[in-house]
Structures are given as structure tokens and as C-alpha cells.
Amino acid sequence: MEVLQSTVAPVEGKVRRSVPSLPAIMPDRLKTSKTLAEKAVKSRKVFSVQGPYPVIRAALWARGWVERRLPNLVKRVPRCLGDEEEDGDDDREDEGKKEENLDDMYDFMSRLVRNETTYFYWTVRRDYIDCRFLQSDQMTNHYANSGAFTTKVGLCVNLRNLRWFDAADPDTFFPRCYRLGAEDEKHAFKEDFRRTACTSLLQHVVETSKCKQDGVKDLNDGHQQFVAPRIINLALHVCEEFLGVLEHSDIDVTVGTPPSVGEGRWEEFLQDYYKVVHEGALIRGSSAFVERCQAMLIRLQEVCPQLDTDGLHNIWIIKPGIMCMNRLDEILAFVESDRAPNKESKWVIQKYLERPLLVHGTKFDLRQWFLVTDWNPLTVWFYMECYLRFSTQPYSTKSLDSSVHLCNNSVQKHFQPSCYRHPEIPEDNMWSCSQFKAFLQRQGLGEKWEAVVVPGMQKAVVRALQTAQDVVEPRKTSFELYGADFMLGRDLRPWLLEINSSPTMACSTTVTARLCPAVQLDTLRVVLDRRTDPSAYTGGFQMIYKQAAVEVPQYKGVYLLVEGASMRQSRPPLHRKIVTSNPHLKILSSSDTSSEGDETAHHKSGQRSSKVSSSLRSGKENQTSGEKKRQLTRTSPKRGGKVRAEGHIASSVRRFSCSSTSEQPLLVHIEPKKKTMCLGLNLGAKGETLVPTSLSFPLRPHRSTLSCRSQPNPGQRVHILRSSLPQTMCKPRYYTSTRVFPPLQGPLPILEVLSLRPNVVNKTTSRLSENSTKP
DSSP states (O other), X not given: OOOBOXXXXXXXXXXXXXXXXXXXXXXXXXXXXXXXXXXXXXXXXXXXXXXXXXXXXXXHHHTTOEEOOOOOOOOOOOSSTTSSOBOTTOOHHHHHHTOOOOOHHHHHHHHHTTTSOOOEEEOSSGGGSOGGGOOTTOEESOOTTTHHHHSHHHHHHHGGGGGGTSSOOGGGTSOOEEETTXXXXXXXXXXXXXXXXXXXXXXXXXXXXXXXXXXXXXXXXXXXXEEOTHHHHXXXXXXXXXXXXXXXXXXXXXXXXXXXXXXXXXXXXXXXXHHHHTTOOEETTGGGGHHHHHHHHXXXXXXXXXXXXXXXXXXXXXXXXXXXXOXXXXXXXXXXXXXXXXXXXXOEEEEOOSSBOOBTTBOEEEEEEEEEEEETTEEEEEEEEEEEEEOSSOOOSSOOOHHHHOOOHHHHTTSOOOTTSOTTSOTTOEEEHHHHHHHHHHTTOTTHIIIIIHHHHHHHHHHHHHHTTTTSOOOTTBOEEEEEEEEEBXXXXXXXXXXXXXXXXXXOSHHHHHHHHHHHHHHHIIIIXXXXXXXXXXXXXXXXXXXXXXXXXXXXXXXXXOOOOOOOOOXXXXXXXXXXXXXXXXXXXXXSSOOHHHHHHHHHHHHHHHTTTTTOOOSOOGGGHHHXXXXXXXXXXXXXXXXXHHHHHHHHHHHHHTTOOTTSOBOOOOOHHHHHHHHOOBOSTTOOEEEEEEEEEEBOOOOOTTOSSOOOOTTOEEEEEOOOOOHHHHSOXXXXXXXXXXXXXXXXXXXXEEEEEEEOOOHHHHHHHHHHTOO
């Protein structure tokens, strides 16, 4: 039979094969491949898998999907340590070596769809695919911003907001946790460490009293260390003060009040505490404090849900790096030695559970899977099977070695199992939940699994997701599988340690070889089969929580609008001084063409304006500027005085013309000194002053009250002639008044100075005029 050899060049991104051409494919299989590829494209069944997931590939192929190979993606380093966190129990290297040898037909089908759109993504890391550029019908196995609960920092911070989502206390299922990079949280950790040392000391006194009678019996032992009983008094005082704070008895304590225990006393107390707990020193006369310590522990038990698991040695675990430490100065020095710029979001310290449930004297933790298929409404699927991971060494708080306290398979695979370990603990350090339930049944605790362990894990998972619901982007066609790590207390109450994205699917043991493929297949049943058939079989997944849908308003961008009217500050009423007109001044009409009635009207207007003539100024003097200059030339003996007088008069008139209207009350505000400063000019060494002898009020026609630029009618003019007056009459007579004149009706007069003559009123006035005219 003729064999067809493909000559198609290798597509970009092909990572598995180094041969640039496809192997020989039988014609019938070639035809079948083309048919399947065309059908998959029409049905939108094109998928892409990044990473060694043979179970996912095989399951999708069986459903009629065709793989579009992704290019060889280089693993990108997260922008900030802690932003992205994968499973710490991952064996990617072993999985990569076991990658399946795919059939040649699937290779050819992958080439046929290399230019098609991918509708299903399954990747190891969420940053390989940017969800912002995906279409609404493209599925991916990650949610954006899920680091709010899959990182140690995110889970530590977000669980503190649980009270806004559920009536629960995170201290009942999540060990106390602090960010050592933040100054406020570092201070809170120091207080917590010192207070835990006090409670641990009280527990030590109570527990040692049961197996020892009194320290006097050991006085003959020269190697035994003793500590003064004052540390017990200090521990009782601190615990009493802590209970008072919880009862708000410190409400009257100011910020500046010094603490009851200073830094020096704390340092001395911790050193004695280390000797007693870590080195086995005895406390003199401790038996006298047993009852008081027991009573205090009972009171603390009501408000401290983690008191039973705190233990005696005050052990804390630092992440990342996962190291156990039990001395405050060593912990702070370790963090301070790090000079990384992202230290605030890097180092997290968590209280270690010193009294966990043990299986044959060996510590273990549980890996529990759960699946989120929607964030609005929040939909959570809980896998009904889990597995246990054991440490290789017997449990002890006297040693802080990782082989004793860390149960991750990636850590324990580097240690040999201890010869002192119980023979029922398997060599691969794993149990299935069925084996663990059988163990509990033998211990008489079989009913605790369904009554305490499983409900406690489910509640912890849902509460952790609720606190991050506002942060994670709720994409409808996305889903994600998570792996949560739990420890059990002696009362079998589960404690959440962390949540991992992209949990390991390595078949490294007989337990994971059965469970990991099963959870992958059941995940596809939930996210694919159930989309078309709501009653489809979902395997080991069970929906444990579905939130009521919440209406989310459509985001329209940042749009700020401020509505309202501008406010102007009102001016206070002006109270100015007025000057009455000289009774000897005469008001005459100088218009030869005006009628008798007009002359009478202008005469009355002149009389009324004579009281306010100095306050009614206008800037429209351009039409009479030539006439003023001629009159000033005939009157004034000096050229400089005329120009300066004209400048002062024009400026004062111009200032008033644009500010006065006929609708506002007109205020007369002329003072002799101000008038002299405005109109009087120093003429030389004699100190003479120019005083107006003739004033003109051109009356413009009545126009809009807001028109300040209307030109006056030069045809109508009223002259105020000032004849030769006695010296006593030259001295202005005035009085002050706060009277406000009503607005004038009709045309407004414009003040014009027609002539000036020198006049010496008195030396004081002359000096004032001279000073006012100086620049």
C-alpha cells in the first residue's frame, strides 16, 4: 500500500519532537484525522494543554476534542514574591520525564488546527494565559487575582475580614498569622509571642505539678537550674491585663500611658522562660501558684480558641522557606537580615500547632481538593476523598528539624524513614482517607470523621473563599481546582494551613496514582459534561455551597459630576463720609438749545447731584479731553500740575465708571482730605494746591443700567461755577453721615473738571496733598 509522507514544515511551538517532518500515516487514518479535525473545529472543540497532564489530554480526546499545541513557554518569574504560589508538594520534574508518547495521528491533527482558536485551556500557571484577551466562550482552568487566598500573605490578610461575610472567628480554624515586613504587624507579633510565653508558662506550671511534687526535693542536685517565682507573677499579671483589654477595661488608658511591663522586664522574663521550657530549669515554689494558674487558664480558654494547640514551647513557623523557630530575637534577626525590596509582602509567620493529632506518634496533614466553577454566585465543589502525608521522623517539639514538622512530599522524599517509626506507617508516607477512617474506627472515633472533620474542612474552605470574593475576577467560563492543606487537633477539629493553586497531580505513590487521575476526570465531568447536561455524573465532587446571585452594576468608567451654583460673598454695606455742597455754589445751565422744562429738570437733577457729585465718576472722558486741556491751560500757571491733575481726575473717574450702576444705591463718600489728595496737586516749592473752580456734569440719555460704556451726550451739560470766595469759604465744611441715598432715576451725571486754580487752604492740607501725590 502506498504510504504518504508529510512534507509540512514543523509548526512553531512544537516542543516534543525534534524531527522536522511527520511520520508516515496510512491514507485511511489520514482521512479520518482530517474528518475529526474539521468536526472539532465546527464544534469548537479545540483545546490546549501546557504541562504534563496525560489524563486531561486523553479525556478530551475521548470526547472528540483536538489539541492545538502551545509554543514552548518559558516559565516566568512572578513580579513580586507571593503574588503567585503553586503547590509546594509538586513533583514537576518526575512528571516531565513520564510524559506520554502520543499517537502520530494526534500530532497530525494538531497541525491541522494550529491556526484555529483554542476553546479550552489547561495550564500549570495562571499567568500563561491572559484572561483579559479571551472570548466569552473560551474556557481556562484559572481565575485572575486568585492569589488573594492561594498565597500565604493573601490568606493571612483576607481572613481578617471574615466578620464582614460570616459570623465566625478565623482563630477557630486558622492559626494566628502576621506579616513580619509590616511594622504594625511585627509589633503585634511581638506582643502575641510574649503573651503566648506567659500562657505557656502557666500551662507548664500546671502540667509539671502533676508529675513533680516540689522543687525543694531537687535542691541537692547541683546541676539543676532554678528560676525565681517572680516570672509566674508577671505571667499572671499579663494574662489578667489581656482579659481586661478584651472586656474594654482599658478604655480610659491614653496612648501616652507607658506599658505596665517595660522592655527590660520582658527581656529578663523571656530569658527565664527559655531556661524553664527549653532547658528544663525549675521554678522555686511553683506549687503555690498551681491553683491560680489553673483558674487563669480556665478564663483564657473561653476567649482563646487556640490555647490547647499552642503548647509549651512557643514554636512559630516562618514562610516561605518553612522554618520552625521558638526564640523572639532569632525570628526578628532573621527577617531583618533580608534586604529584599518586597519584604513587606514576603515574610509571614504563623503559630505552629504544637499539639496535633498523631498517628502512631507521627505527625501528618491532609490534602483536600475543591473546585470553584463560579464566583458570582460563588459555587464550590468539594471532593469526597483526600489523602494523608506523614513525616519520616517521630514527632517531638524538642527538635525543630524539617523532617519532624514538615509533611510535604517534596520535603520528606529527601529523608529516610526513622527506624523508630511505627511499622503501620507506609514507606511512601501516604494514607488514603479510607485507611485513616479505619484507624479512627479502631480508636473508637469513627463517627468523628463525618461529624467533625469533613464539616470543619468544608466550612473553612467556604469562609476563605468568601473573604476573597471581592478580589477575584468572576469570569463565567473559567474554573479552578485547588488543594487545601489541613491539620487535625487532638479533638479532630481541622485547622486550615494554606490553599494551593495548581495542586500536584504526580502519581508518586500508590495513593496518588489512584486519586490524582480520578480527580482530573471528575473535574472535566463538572466543567464540561454538566454544562450540556445538568444531571451528568460528577464523580467524587459534591456541591457544598452555591451563593445567591448578586446583581453587579455595569462598570462605566470613572465619571465624577459636581452639580451646584457658584456662591459669591456679599459685600458689607458701606458707611462713608459725605460732604455737603457749599451754599454759595450756583447751578446754572450752560446749554443754549435746551428748553425751559429741560433746564428746570436739569437744575433739579443738579441740585440732587450736588450732594453726590464726588461719588458719581465715569471713565468716558474722551469726548471732552481737548476742552479740559484748554481750560486747564488757562487756569493753571504750571504745565506739570495740569497734566498730573488730569491724570488723577481721569483715573478716579475711570475707576468709578465701571463699578456704579443705576440699580444700586449711590453712596456719597467725599472727604476733604481725600478730595484734596484726588484733585489737589503740588505746584512747586510754594506748596500751592489746585482746587477746582468749575465742575461740569454731562447728563447722558437713559440707557440700560448695566451699560457702563455708553457715551454721554455732550449737548446737555450743567455747570457748577465757583466764583471768587472769601478765604474762609475756601475751607471746606463737612459733616459725617451714614445715610444711604436711593438710586437716581434717569440719566447719570458724569463729573468733569473744567478749570483749576491754585489755592492755599492751610499748611496741613497742603502737606497732605504733597505727600499723597508722591509716587
